[in-house]
Amino acid sequence: MENKIFTISVYSENNVGLLNRISGIFLKRHINILSLNVSESEIENVSRFIIVVKTTEKWVQNIVGQIEKQIEVIKAFYHIDEETIFLESAIFKIESSLLFDERQIQNIIKESHSEIVTVSRDFFVISKSGKRSEINELYDKLKPYGIMQFVRSGRISVSKEKMEVTTLLEDLK
Incomplete structure (x- = not known):
């Protein structure tokens, strides 16, 4: 197997x-x-x-x-x-000056369907949800610009078929 x-x-x-x-x-x-x-x-x-x-x-x-x-x-x-x-989520912390000085960063954010969560004087944070491969692709595109911090969640998922847990619990009552 x-x-x-x-x-x-x-x-x-x-x-x-x-x-x-x-x-x-x-x-x-x-x-x-x-x-x-x-x-x-x-x-x-x-x-x-x-x-x-x-x-x-x-x-x-x-x-x-x-x-x-x-x-x-x-x-x-x-x-x-x-x-x-299923999906995973990730957040990227990047130096703020890059958001304004590197036009390509804005294009990467837009093309990857990610979003800017916060912007401060020293850094900005990008959030991305999607398949692991999409997050890896965004990581690879941002890496040359310098990622200050990066974190990824575990997988979250729902089944396509109905899961009979609710019915099972009602039967136990």
């Missing part, structure tokens, strides 16, 4: 230590987490983990099964990229 990128969605109660136990499942199998995001979900008092890994389908099935054995976990799913809509 070949390695593919999988997005694992985990719906859970928000309890201390769960992230550590979930990451331990990957550690035991020597599978690197490429991206991790934890936030509130569409369901009140339920958190959602979005974990991106590169592995085989057999291993991801095994991992999802192990994650679901955690007491606080309500349900876990996995998807390939074609089954999800």
Whole structure:
């Protein structure tokens, strides 16, 4: 079986230590987490983990099964990229003088569909949301001008198919 990128969605109660136990499942199998995001979900008092890994389908099935054995976990799913809509976000901090002195910077911002978040005397900040490749392309274009700081979020995603978590929770009530 070949390695593919999988997005694992985990719906859970928000309890201390769960992230550590979930990451331990990957550690035991020597599978690197490429991206991790934890936030509130569409369901009140339920958190959602979005974990991106590169592995085989057999291993991801095994991992999802192990994650679901955690007491606080309500349900876990996995998807390939074609089954999800996903984005990452990034912010770039650049020296302010470049915004006014280098016309090309303004063209890069416009062409990349990014936006200026703030401008101060010493720096300005650009925000970009999109696919990882789009963010990498913007990074490569800005790098020759000098990036003071750069940060990228983990993947956020929604499945194209309906996920039956809400129905599952209603059945548990």
